[in-house]
Amino acid sequence: MLNYVHLTPKRIVEELDKYIIGQDQAKRCVAIALRNRWRRQQISGDIKGEIIPNNIILIGPTGVGKTEIARRISRLTGAPFVKVEASKFTEVGYVGRDVESMVRELMNYAVSQIREMMIEEVRPEAEKNATEMILDILLPRSKKMKQNRVSDNAEYDRYLRSREKMRKKLLSGSLDDKEIEIEPELDTTPNLEILPGPGLELLDLDFTEMLTNIFQGKGASRTIKTTVHTAWKRYIETEINRLISKDKLIETAKNSVEENGIIFIDEIDKIANIDKQGGLDVSRSGVQRDLLPIVEGSKVPTKYGMIDTSHILFIAAGAFHSAKPSDLIPELQGRFPIRVELNSLTKEDFERILIEPENSLTKQYQEMFRSEGVELTFMLSAIREIARFAALANEKMEDIGARRLHTVMNTLLDDFLFEMPSETLKSVKITKKMVTEYLNPVIESEDLSRFIL
Ligand SMILES: Nc1ncnc2c1ncn2[C@@H]1O[C@H](COP(=O)(O)OP(=O)(O)OP(=O)(O)O)[C@@H](O)[C@H]1O
Numbered sequence: 001m002l003n004y005v006h007l008t009p010k011r012i013v014e015e016l017d018k019y020i021i022g023q024d025q026a027k028r029c030v031a032i033a034l035r036n037r038w039r040r041q042q043i044s045g046d047i048k049g050e051i052i053p054n055n056i057i058l059i060g061p062t063g064v065g066k067t068e069i070a071r072r073i074s075r076l077t078g079a080p081f082v083k084v085e086a087s088k089f090t091e092v093g094y095v096g097r098d099v100e101s102m103v104r105e106l107m108n109y110a111v112s113q114i115r116e117m118m119i120e121e122v123r124p125e126a127e128k129n130a131t132e133m134i135l136d137i138l139l140p141r142s143k144k145m146k147q148n149r150v151s152d153n154a155e156y157d158r159y160l161r162s163r164e165k166m167r168k169k170l171l172s173g174s175l176d177d178k179e180i181e182i183e184p185e186l187d188t189t190p191n192l193e194i195l196p197g198p199g200l201e202l203l204d205l206d207f208t209e210m211l212t213n214i215f216q217g218k219g220a221s222r223t224i225k226t227t228v229h230t231a232w233k234r235y236i237e238t239e240i241n242r243l244i245s246k247d248k249l250i251e252t253a254k255n256s257v258e259e260n261g262i263i264f265i266d267e268i269d270k271i272a273n274i275d276k277q278g279g280l281d282v283s284r285s286g287v288q289r290d291l292l293p294i295v296e297g298s299k300v301p302t303k304y305g306m307i308d309t310s311h312i313l314f315i316a317a318g319a320f321h322s323a324k325p326s327d328l329i330p331e332l333q334g335r336f337p338i339r340v341e342l343n344s345l346t347k348e349d350f351e352r353i354l355i356e357p358e359n360s361l362t363k364q365y366q367e368m369f370r371s372e373g374v375e376l377t378f379m380l381s382a383i384r385e386i387a388r389f390a391a392l393a394n395e396k397m398e399d400i401g402a403r404r405l406h407t408v409m410n411t412l413l414d415d416f417l418f419e420m421p422s423e424t425l426k427s428v429k430i431t432k433k434m435v436t437e438y439l440n441p442v443i444e445s446e447d448l449s450r451f452i453l
């Protein structure tokens, strides 16, 4: 995650270039929109509220990088991000998801994101406190000491010395499996209410175990037996929950959503009115109408309070094969002032996509082969041949853009992927001849290619 100040449009494009080939116009627009948000945040006074986000519609066929661009910018900025499919929404009053759920989802995302950050902030202190709590159990203070009535300093010094010794042992891990008795920590449960999905996992609390322990404890005894290690972990969670202020968490998350949130609405063309039978598609324009106030800026109720959507950045995307952006209701069009077309990808693009991105397919497969002790290399001529086959398959069948590279590559390497690990296979060099021999029969046979590629 980069610091926002350094995220100039040029810098953003540079970062996107590491992952996405071509589509320069789209990268540029997104970069400017992001920077404009930062610019707005620097402004003080009334005019700040007047500046509306540069919502964008990315127009382009499938598999050319629309989603990838949006996902990368959210990673880059660390901004809360959700991707929703416009076609999944139905008008209020009908069965299906209501459009406001996208804002709730975004807020949930931000809460767990901020929570994770806060956890890391307080973890050192929580660990320190947990250690002290365990030491208190392992070496209980005498009643006198607790009441601060120790007259004998020597006794206190002795206690502190053993405590330090015990601390060393504890931190070295040699006490991990020792059994101790702790009080059940049921008071942590209320904290869970504010946590969405991922947050729950973070807590890593074993409730079943806790409950069993409690019920097995014969009435009077309110302690549970466990190991030092488990108790330590449990105390850390308790302390983390105690140290994180719920109010601050929600406030920070809300701010992050309202100032930096990004909502990616995929398949926006699916809710455009295609006026086939001379009548409007009521349900589709209904969804658009529901969408409008959110994009225009309104307050959406969530379990964390009202979220103002005025400055959330909306990036919509669609293939717009039959529908056009002008088929959207005019008010909605007005809220997406920036339209960018993404190009379909050529054979030359495929060559670059195979090699250049930091996460390119060839690099991914090289790593996978390496995990089996096999060195995988590609001749440049082989890469060209793979790109040629991918372009050809897109032409012969359906154009699925760069996604075709995945199927082609997988078909090509299938035998190796099955053979590994192998005593005799230590390196694989993919040549042009191999690519042609593997892929030609597949592409030649209509049936084969339809199912495999
Ligand atoms: N221009 C590109 N450069 C590098 N990789 C790309 C490019 N376009 C697509 N890809 C890769 O192809 C896959 C699909 O891309 P993406 O999800 O962005 O498609 P999309 O344009 O959103 O398509 P759809 O309309 O089907 O949602 C991803 O793995 C992505 O990394």
Ligand SMILES: [Mg+2]
Residues within 6 Å of the ligand: 066, 067, 068, 266
């Ligand atoms: Mg997509």
